[in-house]
Amino acid sequence: MMTPRISFDADMLLFLALSFSAIVVSSSDGPHLAVAQSSDNSATTIPVNVGVIVDLKTWVGQMGLTCVNMSLSDFYSSNPSHKTRLVLNVRDSEGDEVAAAAAALDLIKNKQVQAIIGPQSSGQADFILHLGNKSHVPIISFSATNPFLSSIRNPYFIRAAQNDSSQVKAISAVVQAFGWREAVLIYVDNEFGEGIIPSLTDALEEVDTRVSHRSLIPPSATDDQIGLELYKLMTMQTRVFIVHMLPTLGQRLFAKAKEVGMMERGYVWILTNGITDLLSSVDSSVVASSMQGILGIKTYVPHTRNLDNFMVQWKKKFQQDNPSVPSPPLNIFGYYAYDAARALAMAVEEMGTGNFTFQILNASTDVTDLDTFGVSQTGEKLLQELANTTFMGLTGNFSLVDGQLESSVFQIVNINGNAARGIGFWTLKNGLLRDLNPFHTNKYSTSKSNFGTIIWPGDSTSIPKGWELPTNGKSLKILVPVKDGFKQYVTVTRDPTTNTSQVTGYCIDIFRAVIEKMPYAVTYELIPFAFPNGSSAGGYNDMIDQVYYQNYDAVVSDMTIRANRSLYVEFTLPYTESMGAMLVPYKNNKSKNAWVFLKPLTWDLWLTTGCFFVFIALVVWILEHQINEDFGGPAAHQVGTSLWFSFSTMVFAQRERSFSNLTRFVVIVWVFVVLILTQSYTASLSSLLVVQNYQPTITDMYQLLNSGERVGCQYDSFLCETLKQMKFGDDRLVSYQSVEECDALLSKGSSRVGLQLQLTKSATLNSSFSILQQIYHDPDI
Template sequence: MSITGLCFRLLPFHIIILFLLFKPEYSFAATKLKNDETSSGQNQHFLVHIGVILDLNSPIGTMTDLCIKMALSDFYSDVGLISCSNDLRTKDAESLLDTNFAVLELLKHEEVHGILGTQVATEDKFLAELGGKVRVPVISFTARSSTLPYSQNRYFIRTTPDDMYQAQALAAIFQEFQWSEVVILYEDTEYGNQFLSHLNKAFQKIDIGIAYMSAITISSQDSRILEELKKLMAKQTRVFLVHMNPTLGYQLFSLAKKAGMMSEGYAWIITDYLSDFLSSKDFVARDSMEGVLGIRPYVSRSKKLDSFQERWKRIMVLKSRTGSVRDINIYGLWLYDTIFSLAISAEKIVPVNSSLLYVNTSKNGTDTTNLKISAFGPRLLNELSHTKFRGLSGEFQLINGQLKPPAFEIFNVIGNGERTVGFWTVDKGISRELSSTGVPTHSSSTKSLKKAMWPGDSVTHPKGWALPATGKLRVGVPVKHGFIEFVNVKIDAAANRTNATGFSIDIFLAALQLLPFPTKYEFYPYNVSENCNSSYDDMLHEIPQAFDIVVGDTTIWAPRADHVDFSLPYSERGIVLVVKNKKPFDTWIFVKPLRWDLWLTIIAACILMGIVLRILEHRVPNTNEESVRPHRERLLTTYWSPIIALAFPERNMVANTWSIIVLVFWLFMAFILMQSYTANLSAILTVDQLNFVLSEEIYVGYQEGSFMKFFLKERLHINESRLKKYSTVEEYHDGMTRGSQRGGIDAIFDEIPYMKIFLKKYDRVMFYQPGSYRTDGFGFAFPIGSPLTAHFSKAILAVTQGPNMTSIEQTNFGPGYSSQDPLPSTISQRTSSLTFYDFGGLFIIVGSVTLFALFCSETLVGRKLTSLTAQYSQKCLCFMSSKFHSTRKDAEEIHASIPDSGATSSEG
């Protein structure tokens, strides 16, 4: 096993440093001599006993041991106290099982009140629960995440920042360079998976996609890694994020350089899992990482830090130490500051009465569970949580059991050195410079990173994706016979070249000009004809094997989104049903708004209302002396008053008050019937004509090669035998002209852009748009996950909302065309008016009545007939009147003959 493979976060051989705190006569502080007078008059001192558990064969153990000694020595000198001897009790733990046994032994026999050590995800849960049970703080200076929330895990303290902040910093870098997708290569361990969860959350917040995640095990051979790299080279994404330990990370970059992936166009970013150890690698290893961008916690320079690093190097030289950690890194600085914080916290608590160190309990158990519960541990935990000072790594302060997030340094690997290109902080995000206090500066140039050197000695930051090996976009275009206003493909056989024009092509070319990078393209034709057993769906299935993008009048439809990604639409949205402007000729259509029973009821009501008014008006005298009409003639007109009142509302046809009341209510009912009749007639002449479309004898047309055939069969459940395909506007018109009875169609289902062109030429149609069936218009299609989708969508948005859109539309569709005009207004202007034949029956009735009136008034025969009819009617009326008066007289006589009941009663 190599030395660098023993990284202290992931291997099962970890260092755990245990402080055996507060035996009755000792206090944990900077090893300190107390000269207080006791009751016996003697001086009492406190000695520090330090227990260390580490892997003696690990170079990390050397760094840890030296950091502890230097931290204690510096603390003694800072506070000006005399140092006492250190009682170091070292235990060797080469495996996770040895570590767990050592912890139990020291908690039970050494009676510790705090534990300091490195943990991994598999260890922290067990040790945290154990520390919480005996109330002993478990302190880690390397764990960057925890499987337990702080509310359930208060005795597990991490003197390191959470990886959540590093993930946010990485997301900000990707946003800065406008990379929409990334490939993640990570170490296949529990810690690697934990970090991946933080990345997912951070990237989702700013809509950065993860194109691919490659998990590589620690024991992977070169052949396995090369196989994975070749797979990644076949993808369009060219931005790679690496989260691996130094050994595996250097192996990966060495193989990536051999595979040609450290060249221009590629971008590599490393996390601090690898970048914290770059200073310990030789030039050969770093050479394969030329142009890599890295991130790590920022450590500001100070005199104390410079002095510490000089002493460190001097000690390492004197002891002839070599290995992967011969240079101090951030973990050593965090350990140094952790020792200081423990010393400060303990110093605030001592002296302590030995009788108060443990909780009195009589609990019995086995050898591994019979542990004392510390009364001193909670006090130490409380002091740690409130300790705040400036250490070697920067500001030291614990928030919710973890170190306050520091600023992150963004650096660029150049040759055998590094160059800082910017910083990231939680509050301010990315900045170019930091002040001496670690706060971002606010000059005009602080909102972007400095220029970086990228792989291949390029100074232009990679766009994040790559074109195919040919260097040109393979643009698929549909070859069709109709609606060439959208796409018109012509193949030049002599030059072996495909040319395309039309509205969709113009939008594509305009969008190309707005992309943030130059792009070459080449058109590839595809015949979308059912005669060739192909369609638009078949063309989309050729992505990405044959095409990198499909440009044309391709509808954005939900079932297609399972195979491709679509850009934003560039046309109107929706499906319309277009039918013939009118049904077959119907002379008596004006009768149809009301059913026969309602017509009969209205006629009967008019007759009855005339009789009632005649009865009410017969006793009203003729008070108008100037009237030339006799009283009898005026009474006869009351029979027609329900109808005359509608035609001549200004005339006084009735005089009785009750007659007026009855006539008002009759007029109210008549006006309601008139309005209902008008509304129903309008519906019959327009919308209700559409009810025949789904009948069995009606045929429906659709565009050849489109998705409409599937839509009509599966969504509207129209039998395939009633569907007919057409390719051009002329074919549509011919089918509509002939109709279903003559081998044509009576309706068309198609999208709004097509029907606008159709209705511009032919106006003898009407339309209906089903509200529940919609599409998102036309868009360009890309492979799923293609970074081109976002770039083209942004460009299409700029084109469709730009000043050139009107010119593009009118160039292809003719003067006056605008996609902003709604379809209903366009069609209503071209809907034909009602004709004489629509109301032929009504004119026949009116004409017949007019001729009959002329016959009766102007001919001899007519006048005689009219006279005889009038005499006969008068006799009938006189007879009915006499009968009425006689009946009334008899009733009055009978009433008079009856004695007065009131008078009889009074006499009795």
């Protein structure tokens, strides 16, 4: 049945504006008209048409309309000298996008409203925004929080509320504080639910938390459908659930979660402000029985005297307008509606008493309604005034940034009993805080120590780890090698009585440490690669084949990463250095004869040094023998004195004085050279006498290949294959499986069918075999 429309022309509208002394709101389902209260100088006020689109069958719509009326009444009562008065033209959207769009079209075309407060939901606003952009009529919504409704793409859209995405940093800070690494997103399958998901996912990834699953709940889902989705979530290992939906669907979700056993110890539930801000509208029995222990993000509203006075007046006003609704709960959207109406009234007054008219762009016939409505001549100026409007509202400082309210504070709450108890705060500047102390430092905190006491689901005070073993999870089958020797890395001990095996070793310890650090459960079974009698079933390449053919899930061992193996399986990053080394006999170059003092310098250097002694003696004699009597006398005496002077400079024992400055310069240079020679000689001789000088008998693989000696390599090591590729014959290769066997082969030597790789029999034999064990423990590492 069509609802009859009531239309008013401009003269009638002005008459009503001047006649009404109080705000009048029709209680019928048809259009509503409200005129703001005027003062005695009402004859000089200018009425300005403003539209209001809300769903009058919902609690938010009724509450929002009452708050808008109260806001205008309070504003004009406290400012009787203002020249403008907002005239409200109310339309019921009936919870339908088409009806909301039709209402907006009617308000713009027929009423020529200068602005529209509403619509109520994000879905309804999506189409109305285009009408506002085309007609230059600002659309001011106090409850459409979908982030996709951006003022950047829709310049005439004003969000007099907070964007849903403004809380994602607070949610990720809570998750990071408790170290949870996976989370499941549960949200309603509509515009409201989907809008926050991209930014929330990004915020969680920034703190190294992965969204393991997204669960969409249709708005009209039955209890059975909700139950099936929850049962599916129970089979997963993640136990951290972030819920974003409205209370009507949320209370049904948690009632079902309680029924299936998902409100017990170990579960974590985090609510966005979609529910926590409207918790008062949730059935108290559901809160008390099915929502205990839940964490929530709540929009923080500072407690002020102005807010207390408003709540008292609002209850009286709402009960007058809606006597059939007992004990009405007031929530954040009522505050937003009150502040939005006040901001609009202030912006219109700042514009002055200009001509609030529309320009018709298309007056031709045979066109649709979308073609015939005009463009507001004051819309752009009104938009600018709204952007510049600031005042202290019910929710704090009202200031629009990029066309919407921004808040830097959220409260973290914990639901216990019938209410949400505050346990901390989150601010954009300081992160998680226990209280809003104005003297906090600039350091950003994500420490859980900033929270108060938290009661988790199941009446537990222990922090849930965020995951549990899945009810139908798959256990990984992990292969480990069975080796006869070099068991320090992997050791398989078989118990014949129980036919079970115990696996230990360095590689196993690292594997188990990694599993314990995983942020979620991984069940596994270590399976020895052996025959029923306990003997090895194959080597490393055979185990790789088992993984490649998907008979097993992984291999844990001291296995070398090789190019040919990487063609079939993936390797983790190495945790030890992989290398091959030769262990060969050494030769001691330490001299045992009496002429060891000649070893530090070569014969060429000895000869050069002696020549320089003679040369310096000659230079000194040439410079001194004519002026220095010490260098005079018979020829033999002159030669002896000059040589003695040159040699005695090493110990500064010369008796002869030098008279020539050139001689002194030569002596200084010569003393410096002698000092270097003596120090170098002393250091080299000390090294020869003290340090053992071992040199390998074989220095490279090609020398070993040409020597014809037998070479040992560990059994089933890739080095044996590498040696064959280097032209080592099978008759020259001897494999060993333990340190003891390697010792025996090295001790025999090639002459006794052993290896020509011998260790010196000395007191250092045990330590040498320790080195051997480190090098040859297993070339497959």
